[in-house]
Amino acid sequence: MAGSRKVNTMSMATLHRNLVKAAFAALLMLLPARLMAADAAPADKLSDGDKQCLGCHGFEGPKKELPGGKVLSLHVRGDGFAKSVHGAIGCTSCHADVDLKTHSQKPKTIASSREYSVAMTKVCGGCHADALKQNETSVHAMLLASGNPSAPICTDCHGSHAVTPKTAYDTCVGCHLAAMDAHRKWLPNAGLHLEVVSCAACHAPAAQRMVDLRLYDGATKKWVAEKEGKPEFEKTARAADTDGDGLDAMELRKLIGQLNRDEAAQPKNLRGRIELRIGGEAHQLSGKSKAIKDCAICHRQGAEPFQNVAISIFSADGKPLRYKAQKEVLGSVLSVDSLREFYAVGGTRNILLDILLVLAVLAGLTVPIGHQVLKIIVKGELERAARQDKAAKGRDQP
Amino acid sequence: MQRIYVHPFPVRLWHWINAVGFVAMMLTGTQIRYVGIIDLMSFRTAVTVHNWIGFVLIGNYFIWLLFYLFTDKIRVYHPELSPTKHFKASFRQLQYYGYGIFKGSPNPHQVSAYDKFNPMQSMMYQVVMFLLVPLLAVTGVLLWDVQGFYGAVDFFGGIRVVDTVHVLIYIFFAFFIFFHVYMGSLGHTPTAHYKAMFVTGYEEIEEEPGHGGATKR
Known part of the structure; x- marks a missing residue:
C-alpha cells in the first residue's frame, strides 16, 4: 500500500509538473498567436514570400548581436509593412541580397545598425533616384557627408518598413523638437503658420509651391479620407467641374455641397495648406539660413504659391488625391463660405x-x-x- | 466770445491717442494688405506694429468708455428717440453745411457742455463708437490669433467673414478720416475746433449769430 501510495504520489507530482509545463507552453503559443492575429488582416495582402519572411521576422524574438555588444532587433511589424506604400513591392525588392537557402547559415556582417541604414540609402535610390539626387544638395546630405553621426538619412524621415505618406510637420518635429519655439521668436502667428505651411514650403526655397485645399472633418477632427473600395472624390469633382478647366468658385461651392450631402452631419470644410507642387522636391531641404523668411513671398497679390490650387482628400491608403481648382477661387467673393478656413492676408484678397x-x-x-x-x-x-x-x-x- | 468747457481731459487724451493710433493702424493695415503696391515698411514690421497699436487702442477705448459710463457727460450721446425730430434737425444741419455756412448763416446746432454734437454727429458717433470700433477691435483680435480663437472665428462664419468685416470697417474709416479732419476745420476759424480738442478743451462760442461757428444756446 505504501509502495502504491509512493507511486501515486510521484505520478501526481509528475502530472502537476506536466500540467504547469503544458499551461506555460499554451501561453507561449497563445502570445504569438495573438500577435499574429493582430497582424493577420493587413498581412493577408502580402505575398506568400513576404509571409514566409514574416514567419520569423514578424515576431519580436529574432535579434542580431553586433560588434561592441550592441543588439539589432530583426523584428518587422507585419501590419505596418502591409499598410506601407512598400507593402505591394515585397521584402525582396529592397533585400534582394538575401538568399533563402543560405540566409540562416550565412548571416550578414553588420558593423552597426547606423552603418547598415546608411548603406541601404543606395537601395532607396534604386527606385527613388530623383529624390536621392535632390537630396544630394540638402542640408541633411551635407551633414552626412561631414560625418555627423546624427545626420538624417532616408529611413529617419520615412521609416524603414512602415513607410507611409506623412505630414511634413509630424516628420520634421520628430527630430526638430524646438522648431515651434524657434519660430515663435520671429514669426507672427507661428502656431498657425506651422499648421498650414509645410516645413518644406519655406525650407526648400527652390521648390515650387501650391495651395492644397484639403477636406477636413470637424466632427472627427481628421482629414477626410475615401472609404476603402469606394473611390468617389475624383468622380464627384469631375462632375462639378462642368467646363473641365478646373473648379471655379461657383463649381467649388457646388462640390462642397455635394461632399456635405448628409445634412445631419457636421459640414466638412476645406482647410488650405501651402505644400510643394512636387512632394519629392522636399528633399532639397536647405539650411535655415537659406530658408524663406520674407513674408511677401506669400502675403502679396499674385504670390507664387497661389498660382496653383488643388482640392484634395486622402485616399484610403493615405495618399493625397488632388483635383485642380482655378487660382481665382482664392480671392472670389463666392468663396467666403466654401473657403471659410483658408485666407492669407494680402495674398488672397478680394x-x-x-x-x-x-x-x-x-x-x-x-x-x-x-x-x-x-x-x-x-x-x-x-x-x-x-x-x-x-x-x-x-x-x-x- | 464765450468759452464753454466741452472736451474734458480724459476725452482729449482718448481722442488724440486714438487719432495718432488710427493713422498708424491705417498705414500699417494698408501696408499689410497691399504688399508690393505700397512699401513703407516690411510686412512683418507692419504686422508687429499693427498688433501692438491695436492693443493700445483697445485699452484707449476703455478710457473713453469708462469716462462716459461713470460721468453725467454720457448725456452728449443720448439719442434723439423721435425720428421725425432727429431727421428734421439733421436736414437743417445738412442745409447749413451745404449752403448756410457759405453765406454766414448761424449754425442751427448750439453747443453746450451736455449737447456738443449736432444731430448728424450724434448719429454718426454712436454708430462709430458703439458699433464700428468695437467690431473692428473684436475682428482684429480674432485675426491676431486665428488659431487660438478658432471657435469664435468659426462661430462668426469663418476667417473670410471676420476678415471681410474688418476690412469693410477699415474702408469706412479710410473715408471717415478725411471727412472728420475736414469737418474739424469748419469752426468759426479753421483751427478753432482743433485748439479746443487738442489743447484747451474749451470751444469758443460766438454770442452773436451770423458766423459759421458754433453759437451758444
Missing part, C-alpha cells in the same frame, strides 16, 4: 474690397474739395447777386 477702398478714399477727398468748390461758387453767386442788387438800387435812385 478685388471688390480693393475697388471699394479706392472709392472710399476718393469720396473722402471729394467731400472737402467739393465743399470748397461749392463755397467758391455760392460765394461768387452771392456777391454777383449783391452787385446786381446794388446796381438796381443805384438805377432806381434819381
Whole structure:
C-alpha cells in the first residue's frame, strides 16, 4: 500500500509538473498567436514570400548581436509593412541580397545598425533616384557627408518598413523638437503658420509651391479620407467641374455641397495648406539660413504659391488625391463660405474690397474739395447777386 | 466770445491717442494688405506694429468708455428717440453745411457742455463708437490669433467673414478720416475746433449769430 501510495504520489507530482509545463507552453503559443492575429488582416495582402519572411521576422524574438555588444532587433511589424506604400513591392525588392537557402547559415556582417541604414540609402535610390539626387544638395546630405553621426538619412524621415505618406510637420518635429519655439521668436502667428505651411514650403526655397485645399472633418477632427473600395472624390469633382478647366468658385461651392450631402452631419470644410507642387522636391531641404523668411513671398497679390490650387482628400491608403481648382477661387467673393478656413492676408484678397477702398478714399477727398468748390461758387453767386442788387438800387435812385 | 468747457481731459487724451493710433493702424493695415503696391515698411514690421497699436487702442477705448459710463457727460450721446425730430434737425444741419455756412448763416446746432454734437454727429458717433470700433477691435483680435480663437472665428462664419468685416470697417474709416479732419476745420476759424480738442478743451462760442461757428444756446 505504501509502495502504491509512493507511486501515486510521484505520478501526481509528475502530472502537476506536466500540467504547469503544458499551461506555460499554451501561453507561449497563445502570445504569438495573438500577435499574429493582430497582424493577420493587413498581412493577408502580402505575398506568400513576404509571409514566409514574416514567419520569423514578424515576431519580436529574432535579434542580431553586433560588434561592441550592441543588439539589432530583426523584428518587422507585419501590419505596418502591409499598410506601407512598400507593402505591394515585397521584402525582396529592397533585400534582394538575401538568399533563402543560405540566409540562416550565412548571416550578414553588420558593423552597426547606423552603418547598415546608411548603406541601404543606395537601395532607396534604386527606385527613388530623383529624390536621392535632390537630396544630394540638402542640408541633411551635407551633414552626412561631414560625418555627423546624427545626420538624417532616408529611413529617419520615412521609416524603414512602415513607410507611409506623412505630414511634413509630424516628420520634421520628430527630430526638430524646438522648431515651434524657434519660430515663435520671429514669426507672427507661428502656431498657425506651422499648421498650414509645410516645413518644406519655406525650407526648400527652390521648390515650387501650391495651395492644397484639403477636406477636413470637424466632427472627427481628421482629414477626410475615401472609404476603402469606394473611390468617389475624383468622380464627384469631375462632375462639378462642368467646363473641365478646373473648379471655379461657383463649381467649388457646388462640390462642397455635394461632399456635405448628409445634412445631419457636421459640414466638412476645406482647410488650405501651402505644400510643394512636387512632394519629392522636399528633399532639397536647405539650411535655415537659406530658408524663406520674407513674408511677401506669400502675403502679396499674385504670390507664387497661389498660382496653383488643388482640392484634395486622402485616399484610403493615405495618399493625397488632388483635383485642380482655378487660382481665382482664392480671392472670389463666392468663396467666403466654401473657403471659410483658408485666407492669407494680402495674398488672397478680394478685388471688390480693393475697388471699394479706392472709392472710399476718393469720396473722402471729394467731400472737402467739393465743399470748397461749392463755397467758391455760392460765394461768387452771392456777391454777383449783391452787385446786381446794388446796381438796381443805384438805377432806381434819381 | 464765450468759452464753454466741452472736451474734458480724459476725452482729449482718448481722442488724440486714438487719432495718432488710427493713422498708424491705417498705414500699417494698408501696408499689410497691399504688399508690393505700397512699401513703407516690411510686412512683418507692419504686422508687429499693427498688433501692438491695436492693443493700445483697445485699452484707449476703455478710457473713453469708462469716462462716459461713470460721468453725467454720457448725456452728449443720448439719442434723439423721435425720428421725425432727429431727421428734421439733421436736414437743417445738412442745409447749413451745404449752403448756410457759405453765406454766414448761424449754425442751427448750439453747443453746450451736455449737447456738443449736432444731430448728424450724434448719429454718426454712436454708430462709430458703439458699433464700428468695437467690431473692428473684436475682428482684429480674432485675426491676431486665428488659431487660438478658432471657435469664435468659426462661430462668426469663418476667417473670410471676420476678415471681410474688418476690412469693410477699415474702408469706412479710410473715408471717415478725411471727412472728420475736414469737418474739424469748419469752426468759426479753421483751427478753432482743433485748439479746443487738442489743447484747451474749451470751444469758443460766438454770442452773436451770423458766423459759421458754433453759437451758444
